[in-house]
Amino acid sequence: MSDKKKQADKEAMKILRQQRKQSIDRVRGAIKSQNKDIKSIKDALKDGGKTVPEITAATKMPSSRVMVFVATLKKYGMVAEGPKDGDYFKYELIDA
């Protein structure tokens, strides 16, 4: 890609970001809060597998939100389902 084209693309992206500033700010806020929640869940799992109620107790997050993130981390290969503990499954960090 020529330097001229690169510069033009950069300028166009700058304008697009200005036009979409409001939604970008909203999304950035969401990313921050998601990253915080994911970190809390990963921290809670560092010392071994836990069930969703146990993660909920450790993170103080609502259990339904913990469930959503655990399912997502499982989908993207960061968490695995472990053995059953009573009526609940334990979840473990994959790189732990």
Place this chain on the structure above:
Amino acid sequence: MSRELHFDTLVVGGGIAGLQTALDLADQNYQVAVIEKDATIGGKMIRLSKVFPTLDCASCITTPKMAASAHHENITLFTYCNLKSLDRDSPESVTATVTQKPRYVDPDKCIGCRQCEYGCPVYVPDEEQGNFNLRKAVHIPFSNAIPQIAVLDMENCSLCGKCARVCPTDAIDYFEQPEDFIIHAKTAVLATGFELTPIDQKPEYNGGKVQNLITSMEMERLLAPHGPYMRVIRPSDGKEPDSIAYVQCAGSRDKTLNVPYCSRVCCMYAIKQAMLLSGALPLADITIYYMDIRAFGKGYEQFYQNAKAMGIEFVKGKIAKIEQADNQYVSLRYEAQEDGGRVVEREHDLVVLSLGMVPGWTPQGVCQVSCDTDRFIKSSMPQIAPTVTDMEGVFVAGVAAGPKDIVDTIAEAGAAAMEASKYMTALGKQKAA
């Protein structure tokens, strides 16, 4: 100037009805265009776990038809498109204006590698999985989606540029705009499917805002092999449920919802799901609360009897109230009609609302085809030619014409293809004369 394309038939809707119609016409050497509003074809059926009464895997039936349509030399698929208008200009021609929604991903460059999805930092509720887990802002809708092309959800994009940087084929295009194009065809088939009645309309059911109260489509995802948890657990806390209940007629046969008709499939899909749950959770109690069971198709009554023999409990009584109970249980209140009419309250781990069917699309403002009092597309000869509408050369297939199961949908799709073929043959004969 919009680009103009010519086909023999335009099929509106890429669900099982639309794909069957397209395949039946394409196999007769007609050139067919299929337009689909979603980023993938397959409709509701590809999102199901299994089908009744055979318990065959829904994906195993739908995927070959999706692939056959995608690879057929006489079929052109237009996904992620909206139909703006459909008019008949003359007996030989209908003209459709179609809007291609921006994917922000070049379909000719995307190789479906998902590098963009893995690189994207934004998590968004995944509507394909009942919002039980999250997807990325740029994503491929699901693993067996066709085409395997990513779509960027611009509303949830931070324009950080990560997806563009990791894409090995430079397919990301943040500047894409909606684009209109014109399709000319001799006939059109409307196969626009259905949506479930909304969960939040009944105040007696707390507007659906009760933890562990889910819709029947959401249960399909919990039961599907590629589901959000890959097993059935409570969405609120991951508990394996001991007790699951179905509330029948939760969105049909209800004048307060303006859905006075029977949706015809809810009894059977509830029984199917109950049987699958019995297999997945052998120790769980499964109860179906019903007004009356309508098992009308071939093998359906036997299917119902099998479910009873498996130990699934059928309770005759319309649920009057649904509330949140302690420990995230769901409380149901009903009049036990076969037990002296006493009022009973029972709690369950997980409750499924068997919601009814409403039209997935309205022709109002788009084309001149009429709708019936139930808002589904009106058949002008329901007894002898149910796929014929009051718009010349425009036919209807599947649930677009009214609630029906998959078997009847496929049969009707074949009938719509035959009517379209007959119409085009007659046009050819007129020309020759």
